[in-house]
Amino acid sequence: MASSSRRSGPNRTVKPVDPYGALVLAGGSARRLGGVHKPGLLVGGVRLLDRVLAAVPDAAPRVVVGPPQPTPPDVRMVREEPPGGGPVAALSAGLTALGDAAQQPISRLALLAGDLPFLSPAVITALRRGADGRDGAVLVDPDGRDQYLAGVYRLEALADAVASVGPPTGVPLRRVVTRLDLARIAAPDRPDGAPPWLDCDDADDVRAAEAFARRASGQ
Incomplete structure (x- = not known):
């Protein structure tokens, strides 16, 4: 249930954001990290x-x-079927589980990779506000690349897009999300400079993430 609007400053009204769910894709083979389970790093x-x-x-x-x-x-x-069936198979399984688990209707869904160490509630709020009136909003990195697994989507639109591609096994996520009307959001600045779109795909990414984490903790 949406709350009433709040004012920020003398002339600015901050629009409330709707309730939302979150779906984290935390599988994958992590070949560039020797097959380790990335979300557990x-x-x-x-x-x-x-x-x-x-x-x-x-x-x-x-x-x-x-x-x-x-x-x-x-x-x-939950687990996608078959295990290792790819991101759209995982997304499909997650959407089914969300429907089973929801205690109240939700219209928005944060769809996130399980290897993004510097996401924050502020980033998610920016995406939720950016998705207003659209099918969703995704983070964009400084090189202009859309981060589809750092986004907030209109649940109905995302589910329809998944259904439209047929059997989900092996389908690339881009084939689903490019059917949607998406806002592209530059991430709010963090005091420690850590990029919210940094995903830990390989050893260099993990080392960079550790360096940012040390900086954030003052080490």
Whole structure:
């Protein structure tokens, strides 16, 4: 249920954002990291998956798609079919689980990769506001690349796009999301300069993430 509008400053009205759910894709083969389970890697002493979930503390429901792994009590864990069937298969399984787990109707969904250590609630709020009146909003990195797994989507539009591609196994995510009307959002600045779109795909990315984490902690 949306809250009433709040005023920020003398002449500015901040529009409330609707309730939303969160879906984290936390599988994948991580070939460039030797096949390790990426969401379980530690950055600054905290698991990547825990960092991502901390960016959406007010989402309900919260669903993680991937192999069995520790999650907070409120998080539902599911597996795509077949295991390793790719991001759209994981998305499809997650959408089904969201429908089963939702305690109240939601119109928006944060769709996130499980290896983004520097997402924050502020970034998610910027995406939720940016998605207003559109099918969704995604982060854009400084090179202009859309980060489809750092986005907030209109749930109905995303589900329709998934259904329209047929069997989801092996389908690239781009084939789904390019059917949508998306806003492209530059991330709010962080005091430590850590980029919210940084994903830990390889060893260099993990080292860069550790360096940002050390800077944030003052080490």
